[in-house]
Amino acid sequence: MSTVEDFFAEHDDWPWHPPHPGRATFHYLILVTEGELFHDVDHVTRTVARGQWLWVRPGHVQCWHPPGTARGPFILFEPDVLTSEIARLLAPLTAHEAPAVLSPHPDDAAWLRQTALQLLDEHRALGRRPLDVHHALRRSLLESLLLRLANSPDLTPTGAAAGNTGRGDTYARFVDSLELHFRELHRAADYARLLGCSVRTLSRATRDATGRRVREVIDERRLLEARRLLGDADWDARAVAVHLGFGDPANFGRFFRSRTGLTPAAFAAREAKTGR
Structure with a gap:
């Protein structure tokens, strides 16, 4: 754990060696307490204002912008740090489609800021108390912070979904299945069969x-992966087409262009040119 300002101080070679996109393998959680932070998540620039949180999950492609005025705690942790029970309770926060920028409820904002600062203090307190107590305190503070963040207005169910936990559970299980199978399964009927429900219920x-x-949800997940592979991993269009289950690269080209306005090659060239 660190702070945004310390992170940029350690990478003081801007603007001569700007970072390139890279796929996150950790959870990145940043609270902006001063200024404004700009950060690319899956090739979209997010603006994080004072009092907001940036959440980058493992698997997302991210790219840092040049340092600006942003200051605040920077929490970095591995996916397996969360127990299965806590992970279940945090499902809205850790879901692939969850927002990258969170705006906590005003009643929670001060508490969250204080907890983040306590977590930073405990991280820097290595040696102050027994190691097992130190680790337990860090885990407890992190879990408390995440559980409160999971109830941010951005993540609160609204409308029909809020009043029907059965449908909400069906969609949550669909998202989990999609993350595992989007490369080979592309029809609503495929996922309804996996979930043991009708296509109508899933719809x-x-x-x-x-x-x-x-x-549409399936196609958006395939498109997201295509953008990641073309822009970050430097795959060519034919390899991406095969990876995502397109029988013909030409079909993939039409799929990609209809949704982005660019051919796969043009998109890859643009990303390579901008470095983002």
Whole structure:
């Protein structure tokens, strides 16, 4: 754990060697207490204002912008630090589609800021108390902070989904299955079969949760992976097409262009040129 300002101080070679996009393998959690932070998450620039939190989950592609005025605690932790019970309670926060920028409820903001600062203090207190107590305190503070963040307005269910836990559970299980199988399964019927429900039930749950059709959610996940591979991993269009289950690279090209306005090659060239 550190602070945003310390992180940038340790990478003081700006602007001569700007970072390139990279896929996160840790959880990145930043509270902006002063100034404003700009950060790319999956090739979209996010603006994090004072009092907001940036959340980058493992698997997301991120890119740092040049240092600006942002200050605040910077929490970095591995995926397996959370117990299974805490992970279950934090599902809205750790879901792949959860917002990258969180705006806590005003009643929670001061508490969250204080807890983050206590966590930073405990991290810097190595040697002050027995090691097992030190680790237990850090875990407890982190879990408390995340549980409170999970109830941010950005993540609170609204509308029909809030009043129907059954449909909400169906959609949550669909998202989990999609993350595992989006490369080879591309139809609503495929996921309904996996979940043991009807296509109609899955469609209603997805519509309640997102306002979109099942196929749209599937296609958006495939498109996100295509953007990541073309922009970060330097795969060519043919390799991405095969990886995402397109039988014909030309079909992948049409799929990608219809949703981004660019061919896969043009997108890759743009990302390589901008370094982001």
